[in-house]
Structure formats: structure tokens, C-alpha cells
Amino acid sequence: MTAEGSSTEQAKVGLLSALAELKTAPSPGAKRAVLSATSQLEARDDAVSASADGRWALLFSTQGAPEVGQPAGTIPLVQPLIDATYATFFRIAPALAGAQQDGAAERFNEQRVSLAAGVIENRVRVPLPSGLPIGSALEIRVDGLVAPIDAGAGEEQLRVEFTECAFRLLPKGGGGGGGGGARGLVVPLPRPVGSLRTTFCDATLRVSRGGRGGVFVLKRLPDAGSKRA
Numbered sequence: 001m002t003a004e005g006s007s008t009e010q011a012k013v014g015l016l017s018a019l020a021e022l023k024t025a026p027s028p029g030a031k032r033a034v035l036s037a038t039s040q041l042e043a044r045d046d047a048v049s050a051s052a053d054g055r056w057a058l059l060f061s062t063q064g065a066p067e068v069g070q071p072a073g074t075i076p077l078v079q080p081l082i083d084a085t086y087a088t089f090f091r092i093a094p095a096l097a098g099a100q101q102d103g104a105a106e107r108f109n110e111q112r113v114s115l116a117a118g119v120i121e122n123r124v125r126v127p128l129p130s131g132l133p134i135g136s137a138l139e140i141r142v143d144g145l146v147a148p149i150d151a152g153a154g155e156e157q158l159r160v161e162f163t164e165c166a167f168r169l170l171p172k173g174g175g176g177g178g179g180g181g182a183r184g185l186v187v188p189l190p191r192p193v194g195s196l197r198t199t200f201c202d203a204t205l206r207v208s209r210g211g212r213g214g215v216f217v218l219k220r221l222p223d224a225g226s227k228r229a
Helices: 003-024 028-042 076-098 103-108
Strands: 054-062 109-114 119-127 137-149 156-170 185-188 193-201 205-210 215-221
Touching: 003 028, 003 054, 028 054, 028 193, 028 205, 028 215, 119 156
Parallel strands: none
Antiparallel strands: 054 109, 054 215, 109 119, 119 137, 137 156, 156 185, 156 193, 193 205, 205 215
């Protein structure tokens, strides 16, 4: 391994260690440490050595100030709706991310990006209290269209157009897993447009920044058709 590659791996270990500390002892200082480690990883010369294409599990997310210059096509009239949706996801994401230490929990917060098909799918599963008879979890899915756009050096930028949001209850005792099946209640969206900059990406880890100021750290998952260890 080259010195450059070794330094990148060390920066990744630093970020993962900061995330583990945040999970163990949440505090503003621990969150700042995660963001600092994220910035150090983004600053690497070899920051983007792979595409965001694939399946990902969310490890960390936080909301920041909107970036300057929104993509063309953003709809101001629906921005409050978009902001409220993001706020809901940011509230539940940390709890879900904390549950992703074992393989069984990876499915609770997943993103799939297919540049070939031009689609992006975000799926979040919120476990329901065991005493409720209605099901084991609520699945929330937000789908959209995605396409590469020009980006700065060392970055991959995508234009994202959200098309629909769906909700469904998963039955107790399993079932209702990843793929097709019942879609539940589908709510068409007024096609709000956003952007997603990938500022670090390799074979196992990805850092992306949204046009509304969000920071996302994700780990790569095996393709749906591949065998898991």
C-alpha cells in the first residue's frame, strides 16, 4: 500500500473511531470531532476513487446551513414541505444509525443509487412498539430520478429530482423485505429538485453533502443479488 493510500485509510479509521465515540457518548464535542474527521477525509487528494453508484447504509447525518446556489428547477413554494421532510428524517436518522452495528439492522436505513437506471431510492424502517398489533415496523421510502452534473475537481455531483414518497407497515414475524412487493400508501411529490455532492467515496465508505447543507456518512452494502458472509 502506498503512503497516500495508507494515510487515507488512517483518515477513515479516524472518522469511524469518532463515530463510535459519538454513539457511545453523544455530545456536541463528539459531533464536532466527527465533522472534523469528515473534513480531513474529504481533503485527501484521492478522496473520490469510486462512484456513489450502489447500495449504502447510513452511519451518520446532520443538517447544516444551505449551500450557496441551489440547482435550477428548485420550487420555492414547496421548500417548506421539503424542509419539514428533511427535519423528520434528521430526527430519526441518528437512532437508526446507532442500530447499524450488526448486519440485521443494516436494512433500517438504506440508500440505493443506480446511475445506469437514473434512479435513487431512500428507505427508512422505524421499528414499532412490540405491543402494537398493526405490524413490526413502518417503512418510509422516498424515490427520485438522478443524473450526474458538472462538479469540481475530486467530486461527483448528482442532480436529484424527488418523485414520490411511500409508506407501508411491515407484518410481524418478518416478510416484506427489500425488493418489490406491496408498495403501501404512495404519495406523489411535486418533483422538488436537489443536489448531492459526493466528496469522498471508495470501496467501503462514502461522504456526501446535500444542497440543503446536510452531511451524510454511509457504508457500502453488498449488491442485493450477492451472497452475504
